[in-house]
Amino acid sequence: MALLRDSRNSRLTSPKKPFLALGLEGSANKLGAGVMKHNEDGSTTVLANVRHTYITPPGEGFLPRDTAQHHREWAIKVIKDAVSQAGISMHDLDCICYTKGPGMGAPLQSVALVARTLAIMFNKPLVAVNHCVGHIEMGREITGAQxxxxxxxxxxxxxxxxxxxxxxxxxxxxxxxxxxxxxxxxxxxxxxxxxxxxxxxxxxxxxxxxxxxxxxxxxxxxxxxxxxxxxxxxxxxxxxxxxxxxxxxxxxxxxxxxxxxxxxxxxxxxxxxxxxxxxxxxxxxxxxxxxxxxxxxxxxxxxxxxxxxxxxxxxxxxxxERFCIDNGIMIAHAGLLSYRTGYNTPLEKSTCTQRFRTDEVRVTWRL
Known part of the structure; x- marks a missing residue:
């Protein structure tokens, strides 16, 4: 699915080469992995958007510890499915993006650990993403709202x-x-x-x-x-x-x-x-x-x-529901926007936080 992005209100020019990112989301009970491509003509393409939800019995909520365990159990399968659907290998990626926060502490930490491990294994830069900004940028991308x-x-x-x-x-x-x-x-x-x-x-x-x-x-x-x-x-x-x-x-x-x-x-x-x-x-x-x-x-x-x-x-x-419910592709897209302006997250600072306000993020890719 190709999604065209209007370049107005953007500091980004069309890239000289395609950019690929894997995005990992797990701030609550949805574990998501998405692969996003930013094309040379300024358009974007969703290559994969895989999600698995931790569902509890009626009358019960989801506890951080149990949710984190769900994410750990499903992480490999969800990521493998996303990479397979995208038709790429991990070596093709330009960066690996993950949700820094806000969200539930234990699930966030589980996904951050997976992201760090992949970055080390495949020698890829990490990009920490604000969950809220991910939602906003994906919404702007899909709908064309300026x-x-x-x-x-x-x-x-x-x-x-x-x-x-x-x-x-x-x-x-x-x-x-x-x-x-x-x-x-x-x-x-x-x-x-x-x-x-x-x-x-x-x-x-x-x-x-x-x-x-x-x-x-x-x-x-x-x-x-x-x-x-x-x-x-x-x-x-x-x-x-x-x-x-x-x-x-x-x-x-x-x-x-x-x-x-x-x-x-x-x-x-x-x-x-x-x-x-x-x-x-x-x-x-x-x-x-x-x-x-x-x-x-x-x-x-x-x-x-x-x-x-x-x-x-x-x-x-x-x-x-593909894009409004928590998903990995929104993290991949927002992470790529940040990465293309020169930002990445050093391994020693690849932490996560339950409280990460929307207005704490410097939106370097917009005018």
């Missing part, structure tokens, strides 16, 4: 971002838990499956909701707070009107169903996110919104954001 306001929504992050002076600046963010974490935790409360993901199953359940129950709407300037809304929606499961899935009742009964709660949670939380995104658009005068991160796959969020953007004469950009 200078959008970015809504980054995932299991561990909720941020409204805009670019200025070689930095992705955070205009607003969650003050406590991320939106994906909020949805995932409620999915566990009502015992939804974790396959393919709890957030996806919340989305499907919400489509059958008919009753909008009142929940706290907490925006504080450009920030949001989500822990209170989670506590409130959980409280409804103890209400005498609550009827778990599969419980018989008459249509005329005054009941609250899991579908009603999923619907109410989505509508309220997404309205909060649309509000702070619109404020950022007004502040910088942008007409583009780019939604990235795992929750960015949610069609209802895309729909609500699209209504707001259309009213402002703008448009929304989003990707499908």
């Amino acid at each position: 200078n959008p306001v970015v809504l980054y929504v995932s299991g561990g992050n909720t941020q409204v971002i805009a670019y200025s002076r070689q930095c992705y600046r955070i205009f607003g963010e969650t003050l406590d838990i991320a939106v994906g974490n909020c949805l995932d935790r409620f999915a566990r409360v009502i015992n939804l499956s974790n396959a393919p993901s709890p957030g996806y199953n919340i989305e499907q359940e919400a489509k059958n909701g008919k009753r909008l129950v009142p929940l706290p709407y907490t925006t504080k300037g450009m920030d949001v707070s989500l822990s209170g809304i989670l506590t409130s929606v959980e409280a409804y499961t103890a209400d005498e009107r609550f009827r778990p899935t599969g419980t018989p009742y008459s249509p005329e009964d005054d009941v609250i169903t899991p579908a009603d709660l999923c619907y109410s949670l989505q509508e309220t939380v997404f309205a909060m996110l649309v509000e702070i995104t619109e404020r950022a658009m007004a502040h910088i005068g942008s007409t583009e919104v780019l939604i990235v991160g795992g929750v960015g796959c949610n069609e209802r969020l895309q729909e609500m954001m699209g209504i707001m953007a259309q009213e402002r004469g703008g448009r929304v950009f989003a990707t499908d």
Whole structure:
């Protein structure tokens, strides 16, 4: 699949030769390996994008230790599959890119160790990549968005971002838990499956909701707070009107169903996110919104954001699950952008960190 990149707003010129990178992602429960090619004509080609997800039983989350063990067990197979699909050898690579953070400590360390080992074995430079910047650059690449306001929504992050002076600046963010974490935790409360993901199953359940129950709407300037809304929606499961899935009742009964709660949670939380995104658009005068991160796959969020953007004469950009859910190709692409401006990570500094903010990265490849 060839993906063309508009060279506007970029410091990079078309390379004199193709560049190849292997990207390794493992900041949470997805282990990904991707091979990206930057071509001489300025276009990019996704050669491989392989992913394996650690899935726990319904009602359970994923612990760092167990997730790290999953990554260690699957790393060789996932990387071999990616290299095979790309039709290359490890010797063909220009660099090996890995997620430095943010994320869960033990899984990050497992993948960083794999990246360091490969770099030593094949004598390749390492490039440490910020997970959030990886999402943004992959979103820009796939959709063609030029200078959008970015809504980054995932299991561990909720941020409204805009670019200025070689930095992705955070205009607003969650003050406590991320939106994906909020949805995932409620999915566990009502015992939804974790396959393919709890957030996806919340989305499907919400489509059958008919009753909008009142929940706290907490925006504080450009920030949001989500822990209170989670506590409130959980409280409804103890209400005498609550009827778990599969419980018989008459249509005329005054009941609250899991579908009603999923619907109410989505509508309220997404309205909060649309509000702070619109404020950022007004502040910088942008007409583009780019939604990235795992929750960015949610069609209802895309729909609500699209209504707001259309009213402002703008448009929304989003990707499908191949690129919005954590993946190795976004790390390979962002790593190549950085590598082509002369950056690489010495082995002695190839660490990882659970807290690596988006606005700590110098975006050397953009004007």
